[in-house]
Amino acid sequence: MIRLRGVSYAYPDTANYVLADLDLSVGQGEVVGVVGASGAGKTTLAKIIAGFIPSIEGGVLSGDIDVNGVAISSLTLSEAVAQVGLVIQNPFNQISGAKFTVLEEIAFGLENTGVPREEIAERVQAVAKQLRVDHLLDRSPYALSGGQMQLVAIASMVVMRTPVLVMDEPTSQLDPGGSRMVFDIISQLTDLGTTVLIFEHKIELLREHADRVAVLADGRITAEGAPRAILSDPRLEKWAIGTTRYTRAGLAARDTGLAPVTGELPVSMPDAVEFFGPSGKH
Amino acid sequence: MDITFDQLRYTYASGVEALRGVSLAVPTGQRLAIVGQNGAGKTTLVRHLNGIFRPTSGTVRIGDWTTTDKQIAELSARVGYVFQNPDEQLFARTVRADVAFGPKNLGFDEQRASELVDAALARTALTREADAHPHHLSLSERKRVAIAAVLAMDTPIVVLDEPTTGQDERGVRMVASITNELAAEGRTVIAITHDMDFAAENFERVIVMAQGEVHADGEPGEVFSHTDALAKAAVEPPQLMRLARELGWRAHPLTVESFVAQLAKKPQ
Numbered sequence: 001m002i003r004l005r006g007v008s009y010a011y012p013d014t015a016n017y018v019l020a021d022l023d024l025s026v027g028q029g030e031v032v033g034v035v036g037a038s039g040a041g042k043t044t045l046a047k048i049i050a051g052f053i054p055s056i057e058g059g060v061l062s063g064d065i066d067v068n069g070v071a072i073s074s075l076t077l078s079e080a081v082a083q084v085g086l087v088i089q090n091p092f093n094q095i096s097g098a099k100f101t102v103l104e105e106i107a108f109g110l111e112n113t114g115v116p117r118e119e120i121a122e123r124v125q126a127v128a129k130q131l132r133v134d135h136l137l138d139r140s141p142y143a144l145s146g147g148q149m150q151l152v153a154i155a156s157m158v159v160m161r162t163p164v165l166v167m168d169e170p171t172s173q174l175d176p177g178g179s180r181m182v183f184d185i186i187s188q189l190t191d192l193g194t195t196v197l198i199f200e201h202k203i204e205l206l207r208e209h210a211d212r213v214a215v216l217a218d219g220r221i222t223a224e225g226a227p228r229a230i231l232s233d234p235r236l237e238k239w240a241i242g243t244t245r246y247t248r249a250g251l252a253a254r255d256t257g258l259a260p261v262t263g264e265l266p267v268s269m270p271d272a273v274e275f276f277g278p279s280g281k282h
Numbered sequence: 283m284d285i286t287f288d289q290l291r292y293t294y295a296s297g298v299e300a301l302r303g304v305s306l307a308v309p310t311g312q313r314l315a316i317v318g319q320n321g322a323g324k325t326t327l328v329r330h331l332n333g334i335f336r337p338t339s340g341t342v343r344i345g346d347w348t349t350t351d352k353q354i355a356e357l358s359a360r361v362g363y364v365f366q367n368p369d370e371q372l373f374a375r376t377v378r379a380d381v382a383f384g385p386k387n388l389g390f391d392e393q394r395a396s397e398l399v400d401a402a403l404a405r406t407a408l409t410r411e412a413d414a415h416p417h418h419l420s421l422s423e424r425k426r427v428a429i430a431a432v433l434a435m436d437t438p439i440v441v442l443d444e445p446t447t448g449q450d451e452r453g454v455r456m457v458a459s460i461t462n463e464l465a466a467e468g469r470t471v472i473a474i475t476h477d478m479d480f481a482a483e484n485f486e487r488v489i490v491m492a493q494g495e496v497h498a499d500g501e502p503g504e505v506f507s508h509t510d511a512l513a514k515a516a517v518e519p520p521q522l523m524r525l526a527r528e529l530g531w532r533a534h535p536l537t538v539e540s541f542v543a544q545l546a547k548k549p550q
Contacts, residue, residue: 043421
């Protein structure tokens with residue numbers, strides 16, 4: 001569970017607040033997707049929830065940040081790491097640099113937690129298989145493609161089994177099949193009670209997999225609600241987040257009198273089939 | 283400047299055959315999108331253009347040059363390559379220094395280099411960040427720096443490896459307009475992308491790669507209607523083409539405009 005109230009933040013030596021009076025909650029076992037333009041503060045927010053800001057990067061942070069009912073500021077960094085797994089945006093930077101193989105890389109975090117050796121081996125194998133990187137376990141992390149590296153970075157967090165996962169554009173390097181696999185795994189994790197906050201540009205995937213979606217713009221949450229309602233909002237174009245072609249086609253059809261002016265615009269393919277199809281509204 | 287790949291094969295030291303006989307001609311000024319799953323050989327193919335990879339067999343020609351006769355530094359005068367991960371490409375302490383490295387290295391005089399750098403920064407909306415350290419920028423901004431660094435080299439061929447990943451809508455539109463402007467100037471643009479809508483809307487030719495081979499090649503409307511070839515390559519057609527198929531239409535609309543025009547023709 002994540003609960004943010006009145007969160008404001010400015011980076012060191014700057015007067016501008018990247019986040020200003022931001023409120024956001026994610027319930028246990030829920031997947032909340034956050035969309036926002038580049039520079040809206042997504043990565044900053046992810047690091048705040050994980051406790052990396054301000055402990056590592058400094059700056060001025062105010063407001064309440066609770067994870068599973070505990071203020072993240074009251075935890076040491078290693079206690080915070082046990083609560084929140086953070087999959088960072090660029091997988092090339094998630095790789096520790098300290099390990100020679102993918103297997104060691106995925107096991108790295110667990111080795112510092114006192115989990116028995118045999119259990120570590122089992123958990124690494126299981127997660128690697130789940131993310132289809134088990135054939136890469138003997139390779140150097142640096143010999144991987146961008147997509148493979150991203151899956152290894154995700155595996156190295158999923159294996160920790162933290163109650164909360166924060167994922168900053170976890171599918172940016174992946175093809176559509178790989179992206180869907182990651183979202184399927186997120187669904188499996190939330191079924192087990194994991195709380196997931198995901199920052200993602202792929203609107204169609206959020207429509208299908210998120211329980212709720214929030215819009216981050218100008219340092220605060222400017223809209224929040226059911227995925228279809230939020231993701232079909234034409235203001236997403238103004239906020240530089242964009243909409244799917246289904247939404248744009250729906251809007252253009254409306255503007256030319258080819259679709260009814262009321263009701264929700266389509267976001268995904270099933271929405272669009274219902275919207276435009278013979279059994280649809282027109 | 284024409285590009286020819288002739289029976290290009292490339293095998294990694296591990297024994298993995300990344301390219302298994304690719305033959306392709308890309309004429310001057312073409313906008314070519316290369317699509318396919320992770321691991322299909324797309325990046326390996328384009329990295330033969332700037333000499334990062336050398337053919338195991340077959341040849342790659344750029345204009346009157348054969349790439350194996352040329353050093354990487356020489357090839358960089360003809361082919362600008364924007365890496366998928368900007369952190370592999372950027373190294374200087376300021377954005378301006380990173381963008382200026384290429385033109386200086388190519389021996390352009392001070393004035394021309396400085397004009398090219400200013401133009402590249404303006405085109406990628408980075409003029410205000412010129413003095414910033416690249417590592418203080420966001421990933422999407424660093425990606426734009428990487429694009430600017432290649433634009434400033436004024437090469438006849440520009441290769442973009444996954445230019446839209448991590449970009450918001452404004453960034454995607456910027457890459458699209460850069461692509462179209464470069465082509466209008468007679469420069470060749472080759473982009474690797476997973477974004478089929480971006481490919482369909484901005485490129486005149488699409489090739490589909492799978493397992494080191496070209497499985498389909500042609501105009502976007504034609505290529506994206508080859509559902510069998512696409513399925514084998516695990517590539518999904520653009521959103522509106524998928525929708526048209528699902529609705530049982532015979533048309534293959536690539537854009538919102540053509541979709542709505544088709545919708546207007548249907549009896550309501």
